[in-house]
Amino acid sequence: MKDKYDVIVVGAGPAGSSVATTASKAGLDVLLIEKRQEIGDPVRCAEGADKKGIKRHIKPDPRWIAAEVKGSRIFAPDGTKLQISEELFGAEVGYVLERKIFDRALAEQAVSSGAEVIVKTSATGLIRKNKQVTGIHARSIGESVDIKAKIVVGADGVESKVGRFAGINTTLAPKDIETCAQFLVSGIEVDEYCQFYLGNNIAPGGYAWVFPKGRGIANVGIGVLGSRSDKGMPVKLLSNFVKHHFPTGKIIEMVLGAVPASGPIEKTIADGFMLAGDSAHQSDPLTGGGILNALDAGVMAGTVAASCIEKDDVSEKALMEYERQWRETIGKKISKALVVKEKLVTLTDEQFNTLAHSIKGKCDSTMGVFDIVRALFRANPKLLWEFRNLIK
Ligand SMILES: Cc1cc2nc3c(=O)[nH]c(=O)nc-3n(C[C@H](O)[C@H](O)[C@H](O)COP(=O)(O)OP(=O)(O)OC[C@H]3O[C@@H](n4cnc5c(N)ncnc54)[C@H](O)[C@@H]3O)c2cc1C
Helix, strand or coil, rough: CCEEEEEEECCHHHHHHHHHHHHHHHHCCCEEEEECCCCCCCCCCCCCCHHHHHHCCCCCHHHHHHHHHEEEECCCCCEEEEEEEHHHHHCCCCCCCCCHHHHHHHHHHHHHCCEEECCCEEEEEEEECCCCEEEEEEEECCCEEEEEEEEEEEEEEEEEEEHHHCCCCCCHHHEEEEEEEEEECCCCCCEEEEECCCCCCCCCCCCCEEEEEEEEEEEEEEEHHHHHCCCHHHHHHHHHHHHHHCCEEEEEEEEEEEEEEECCCCCCCCCEECCCHHHHHHCCCCCCCCCHHHHHHHHHHHHHHHHHHHCCCCHHHHHHHHHHHHHHHHHHHHHHHHHHHHHHHHCCHHHHHHHHHHHCCCCCCCCHHHHHHHHHHHHHHCHHHHHHHHCC
């Protein structure tokens, strides 16, 4: 590890590896640091991602594709089922990944593009000259080090401290976070569909999911809105769900985690500094999916970093181009999803059932998520008045 780089990226998740690959390909000298000793482990993810989106970033490799799915089924609290095909579902369905291997493959891609990657190295603070970020303080394999950079990118996930070090408010209110628990369940029968279960008794302000990984294994999880959850609630609800749906299943792994569900954050840049991925709250507030947005935002951040360094201007004003690009694309999508989420979390189980009944039979497997939102609005304009501006 040198003491100076063009760009330091903090966090080797999808966002960080994407920034590092893009910036290295553009000819920059890049360091990617990861606090854990193994990139991608432990996995805090249901591992669903849209095939086309993934293929934009990395060549598919059977080593990190656990299963390919045909689509999704959404179940209302009374069991009414809606089915959506894979191409139309959105960013979370297509592949079920093996993220332990996928995240590592993304980091390997950064290395082969020229980036230096170092694990067991944690950013503990930012070096600043006046207001400008000029590097990081870090603990690397037990030692304190200072490393300089023209731009530091925080890609340190939902619990981002690096954003806060740069003076950006990354705190999430309980109503803006989904608290999740997930079991890897083996010895069960699952087909090639991802399943989503709605209901206030199942997952208040969230949903339960079953993502098949092949060979009788699935990620089975639950997300509960932070403001309606208490300590231990996601695990308790998930245990009940698994007992009910998979009584013979064996739990072979368990993870706890959180997903930002706030919609766009106020700011993602400062002088010499950018935020990308979950640290910038770029995940979808409705589904909780964030892998693709993290990869896409990483490309935008890496590209803008390269052009700003080339022009020798890394001021907040120059980095504004990144902010403009992601708000125009990811920002618009997540703002729309936020409107839907904010309404859905207020519905009773009876209202969920009414909505599902209202489009049952009118909804076929050629409809995408926003086609369904449109159909729901048409059938229930009074109940879903907040959706009126989404229906264009
Ligand atoms: C239970 C659950 C299920 C999910 N399911 C899905 C799904 O099916 N599909 C989907 O698209 N998304 C899903 N998500 C969301 C998805 O996992 C994230 O959106 C995605 O991982 C974000 O990528 P990222 O690179 O921004 O952050 P992360 O993947 O969280 O990576 C951040 C990295 O930064 C490292 N780090 C943190 N602090 C420091 C530091 N100080 N120094 C150095 N390194 C640091 C961390 O160790 C980590 O490796 C799920 C999330 C959860 C919790």
